[in-house]
Amino acid sequence: MKKNKWLASLSFILILTVVLTGCNFSGGNTNSPSTGTDTNDTNAAPPAAAQTLNVYVENEMKDLNQLSASDDISWTILNNVGEGLYRLDKDNNPVEALAQGVSISDDKLTYTFTLRDGLKWSNGTPITAADFKYAWLAEMNAETSKNGYAFIMTDYITGGEEYASGKGSADQVGIQAKDDKTLVVQLKKPTPYFLRLTTMSVFFPLNEEFVKSKGAGYGLDPQSVLYQGPFVLTKFDPASGATLEKNKDYWDAANVHLDSVNVRVIKEQSTALNAYKAGDLDRVLLSATDVDSNKDNAEFSQLINFRTTYLQFNLKADGVSNVNIRKALELAYDTSSLADNVLKNGAKGAVGMVPEMMSGDGEKTFRELQGDLFKVDAAQAKTYWEQGVKELGKTPKLTLLVADDSETRDVATFLQSEFKTNLGIDVAIDTKTVKARNELMDNSNYQFGITAWGADYDDAMTYLDLWSNHSPYRGNYESKQYDELIASAKSETDDKKRTDLLLQAEKLLVQTDVVTAPIYHRGVAQLIKPDVEGLIYHPYANPVEFKYVTKK
Known part of the structure; x- marks a missing residue:
C-alpha cells in the first residue's frame, strides 16, 4: 500500500502479516437462523444454533475512523461494518454494493453511479450520493484526512490534487451529487481498476451531520460510528477485541448468515494455536515451525x-x-x-x-x-x-x-x-x-x-x-x-x-x-475449522470478508 508512496506499504505489511488473512472458500448458502419457537409446543424443533465466527488478530485494533485508519486490522473491521459503491466478491472482482450499477463514458473518464433504493444508515438516516461526496472530499482534505491515503483519490479524480494542496476549491473537484441517488465522478485519465478502488474503506460514505456532531470523538467507540455494512459493532476494546453483530438494516441482510463475529486480540502465536485446538477459534495462522507438523491436517491450507x-x-x-x-x-x-x-x-x-x-x-x-x-x-x-x-x-x-x-x-x-x-x-x-x-x-x-x-x-x-x-x-x-x-x-x-x-x-x-x-x-499457512464456509480472503485492499460466511 502506498502512504506517502512507501510508508503505508510497510505498516500495511507488518500488520497484515497478522492473522485476519482469511480463506478463499466459496461457501454455500444456508437459511437464516430461526428467531425462536413456541415454548408451549413440545413437538417444536429446537431453535437453530447461533451463527458465530471466532477469529483473532495479533495486534491492537487501532482505529474506527476511516479518515485516519491505515492498518489492515482497522480496515478489516471497517470493511465488515461498512460498505462502498462496490464490494469484492469471492473471486476478488468488484460487484455492486451500495451502487446498483454504473455508466462509464466512451472515453472512460466519467463514471455515473446509481445508488440502490432504500439505503439506510444504522440510525435510520437515508444514505445519499452527498454522503459519498462529503467523505471523498474529507479524504482529500489535509485538515481532516490523517491516514495518508489522499493520493488514492487525488491521483485519479480531476481537481483532487489542487484541492488537497489548497490551490483549488471543492467545487472544482470532479465529484458531483446530482441527486440523492446519482453520483458522478470525473477522472483525469482512464483507470481500468477504478471500480476496484471504490471497494476500499477510504471510499466509503460518511454522514456529514453525524460526523460533525461527534467532533473529535468520532470513531472512538461503537456509539460514535454509523454503520451501513453487513454488521454493526457492539463491543470494541482496542487491546482485547471486538464483537460484530448482523446489521438488520443492511440492504443485503437476507444473504448475511452470521449472527455475530468475535474478534480477539491474541499476540502470541502459540496461545492462538492452543485456543484453536481447544475449539475457541475458527482459524489460526501457523508459524514456519508449525507447518511441517500440520501440513497433512485436513484443516491445513496456504494462501x-x-x-x-x-x-x-x-x-x-x-x-x-x-x-x-x-x-x-x-x-x-x-x-x-x-x-x-x-x-x-x-x-x-x-x-x-x-x-x-x-x-x-x-x-x-x-x-x-x-x-x-x-x-x-x-x-x-x-x-x-x-x-x-x-x-x-x-x-x-x-x-x-x-x-x-x-x-x-x-x-x-x-x-x-x-x-x-x-x-x-x-x-x-x-x-x-x-x-x-x-x-x-x-x-x-x-x-x-x-x-x-x-x-x-x-x-x-x-x-x-x-x-x-x-x-x-x-x-x-x-x-x-x-x-x-x-x-x-x-x-x-x-x-x-x-x-x-x-x-x-x-x-x-x-x-x-x-x-x-x-x-x-x-x-x-493456516488451519481453519471444517464447519466454516465462505470466509473470503482478498490478497489486497480490505483483506477479509465476513459477509459470506456460513457455519455448518
Whole structure:
C-alpha cells in the first residue's frame, strides 16, 4: 500500500502479516437462523444454533475512523461494518454494493453511479450520493484526512490534487451529487481498476451531520460510528477485541448468515494455536515451525498475498551501480528453495515483481502473460560477476541492508549463503530497525536492501509506477524509456495495449536494468475449522470478508 508512496506499504505489511488473512472458500448458502419457537409446543424443533465466527488478530485494533485508519486490522473491521459503491466478491472482482450499477463514458473518464433504493444508515438516516461526496472530499482534505491515503483519490479524480494542496476549491473537484441517488465522478485519465478502488474503506460514505456532531470523538467507540455494512459493532476494546453483530438494516441482510463475529486480540502465536485446538477459534495462522507438523491436517491450507519482497539496488552506490553485478546477484539465489525450505508458510518464490493471480488481460493473469523473468543460474551468474568486476576494475565489497524482524533476517541469511555458494563472495548483512533502515534508504546511504511492497489494487500499475518517482528509496532509477512506458500506460484507453506497455515496463525493471531483484510473494499457512464456509480472503485492499460466511 502506498502512504506517502512507501510508508503505508510497510505498516500495511507488518500488520497484515497478522492473522485476519482469511480463506478463499466459496461457501454455500444456508437459511437464516430461526428467531425462536413456541415454548408451549413440545413437538417444536429446537431453535437453530447461533451463527458465530471466532477469529483473532495479533495486534491492537487501532482505529474506527476511516479518515485516519491505515492498518489492515482497522480496515478489516471497517470493511465488515461498512460498505462502498462496490464490494469484492469471492473471486476478488468488484460487484455492486451500495451502487446498483454504473455508466462509464466512451472515453472512460466519467463514471455515473446509481445508488440502490432504500439505503439506510444504522440510525435510520437515508444514505445519499452527498454522503459519498462529503467523505471523498474529507479524504482529500489535509485538515481532516490523517491516514495518508489522499493520493488514492487525488491521483485519479480531476481537481483532487489542487484541492488537497489548497490551490483549488471543492467545487472544482470532479465529484458531483446530482441527486440523492446519482453520483458522478470525473477522472483525469482512464483507470481500468477504478471500480476496484471504490471497494476500499477510504471510499466509503460518511454522514456529514453525524460526523460533525461527534467532533473529535468520532470513531472512538461503537456509539460514535454509523454503520451501513453487513454488521454493526457492539463491543470494541482496542487491546482485547471486538464483537460484530448482523446489521438488520443492511440492504443485503437476507444473504448475511452470521449472527455475530468475535474478534480477539491474541499476540502470541502459540496461545492462538492452543485456543484453536481447544475449539475457541475458527482459524489460526501457523508459524514456519508449525507447518511441517500440520501440513497433512485436513484443516491445513496456504494462501498467497499480493505483496512482493525484493532486493532494491541503489544504482548510485559503489559496486551495484554496475548492471552486470546486479544481474549476477539476481541469478545467484533460488527463490523456490527459499519459499519451500525456509519460509514454509505458503510463500511463493518470485519470478517477477508482479505476483501470481494479479489481473492481466482478462483471460490470463499478468504473470501468465509475462512468464518468468529470471531463475537461478549459477554459471550465468558467475559470468556476469566476472564481467562486472572487469568493468569496475575491482571486486566490490557488498553489504545487504535489512530490517530486524525474524523473517527478513532468515531471508537475508539464506541470500548470504546463496551468494557464497553460487558466486563465491562474502556479503555482509547490516541489520537495522525498520525506521533506521528506511532512513538509510531515503538518504541513499545503502548498496542494496531487502524491502517489500503490498498492492493497493489488483493491477500491475500498483507496483510498476513506483520506480517512475526517481527517489533514493527506489534506487535512484532514472530511465526515460521506463518513464515513457508508465506514462503511456496511464493514458492508454485500449486495455490490450496498456497491458503490453506494463509488461515491457516490468521486463525493463527486473530483467534488463535489474533495478530490483524479486525474492518472494508473501504466503500464509493456516488451519481453519471444517464447519466454516465462505470466509473470503482478498490478497489486497480490505483483506477479509465476513459477509459470506456460513457455519455448518
